[in-house]
Amino acid sequence: MGTRIRSPLGDRLLRLAIVLVLLGISAAVLVPLLNIVALSLSDTKRVSELRGLDVLPKGFSLIVYKILAANPYFIRSILNSVFITLTGTTINLIVTAMAAYALTRPSLPGRRFFMLLVIVVMVFEPGIVPEYLVVKKIGLMGSLWSVIFYKAVNVYYLIILMRFFEEVPPSLVEAARVDGAGHWTVFRRVMLPLSKSAMATLGLFYGVMHWNEYFRASVYITDPLKYPLQLILRQFVVLDDTSALIGAGTIYSYDEAARLSYAALKAGTIVVAILPVLMLYPLILRYYTRGVMEGGVKE
Amino acid sequence: MASTAALGARIRRDGFLYVLLAPALAYFILFHILPMAGMRIAFEDFRLFGKSAFVGLKHFRTLFSSPGFATVIANTLILSTMKIVLFFPLPIVFALMVNEVRSSVLRKFVQSVAYLPHFLSWVVIAGVWIAFLSPTAGGANELRRFLGLPVLDYMTSKEHIRWVLFASETWRSIGWDSIIYLAALIRISPSLYESADMDGANALQKMRFITLPELVPTMVTVFILNLGFFMNAGFDQVFNMMNDSVISRVDILDTFVYRVGLVNMQYSLSTAASLFKGVIGLVLILSTHGMAKRVTGKGLW
Known part of the structure; x- marks a missing residue:
């Protein structure tokens, strides 16, 4: 040197x-x-x-934001998105982690069969119509739960977490098992504490996915009061359709509103849709990027 | 008797694993396996109530004889080629450039900025790009005016729309897709560069003879695995950026499936198109996975 x-x-x-x-x-x-x-x-x-x-x-x-804040459809859409994101991510993490734990136990009877199932899910997409018909049949149509459940587990994320669980030294698990701990105890007291950063990364993966979701909502939800923010944004900004946003007519309750350009209102909607991602961005950079660096797995 | 006892002990010991697996299993069955089984309506005349009649390959014949479907296939292949083949070197070049930056502050800034668009939804990106490309006050046309070029309405121009999709895909992914290469760059041994310095190699020579060869395995893996998703061509992007003036140039399989199925409610025809796409996708993913595994030891799973 x-x-x-x-x-x-x-x-x-x-x-x-x-x-x-x-x-x-x-x-x-x-x-x-x-x-x-x-x-x-x-x-x-x-x-x-x-x-x-x-x-x-x-x-x-700040008139744009005042007008948006006075619009019940807009406010409801934010609440819907927050609900979908928080509930969805929680469910994702619990279901994915439990499955990853079970699938990485060599003692799981029928493990090869379940792994085959995971791979089938990964390599073959059935298309939107058959999924739509199932959602209709099980009565989730029009409910926010349809948007939450359609991706309760992302198989790619499941496999990432499985790889992580596989790296936990088996001796740690065996030690606990010999001490008489059941699988639930091992899962809660050994696996999860060792996987905090992996779970945080996955939580961010899932959280961003839910916040940005609009397509399933556009298919499964018809009541504009149940729309997530991204769907309002799509109707307003992409399709130039103001009906969902104007609805109650509150948009004209401000004097300045008459002079206000739609372009500015659209811009405000976009900013609100980006804001949570921006707030999480430092965390994302810390966990998510490192996860990809180490895992080398694309999305 | 002994084996029954052993089985009993095993279930007592590991049966709880099924409880842990159950929610994911229920999800896979409900949202993946049942819809897969539901794809049989591609061979039926679907009726919402009552029994659907089996019609064999009727819907596939309709599909393949309609001129619209040929356009859709062509668009899918063209857009995928642009996004997978043409786009492929860009994140590599980006990673190489970032790697050459000496100032860690500047490097972190460029990376943080370039990764950001990956986390924005295509709805947001479409909104931002439609505004940026707007013929009235958009930034792109400001630049054109500055260069003395006439105003251009990119979003409704048949000649430009595919390049708009290519550019916006690049805008969204050039940074994020470079991460995998940056990770590979970090693993290159510094001693290689030191001995190159001894030999008086310049920066370009080091890039050509040390860095690039070390990146080849990563390039191969990324390229092969991307090929597995060739039939996708980016539904969310096209769905949010297309409009009636340009639909003939950007309508892809997934937007076709959506429109025929959920807008026109031709469930069987749409599912036939999904099945066609699904089978090709299956073959592609399985073969690219096998190839990647053989070449680099790393596949999708």
């Missing part, structure tokens, strides 16, 4: 070019997002001055 050799000029120029390209990529990611934030925060009278590459609002106003 000792004396550091000064890089040749060519190398330094190459590095400079690389830094510029990477900064360009970062700008390409950030500018469209910041522009949406700026649009949602701009003064209603000046919002038309805002151009597509601006990252700072023209003037400042």
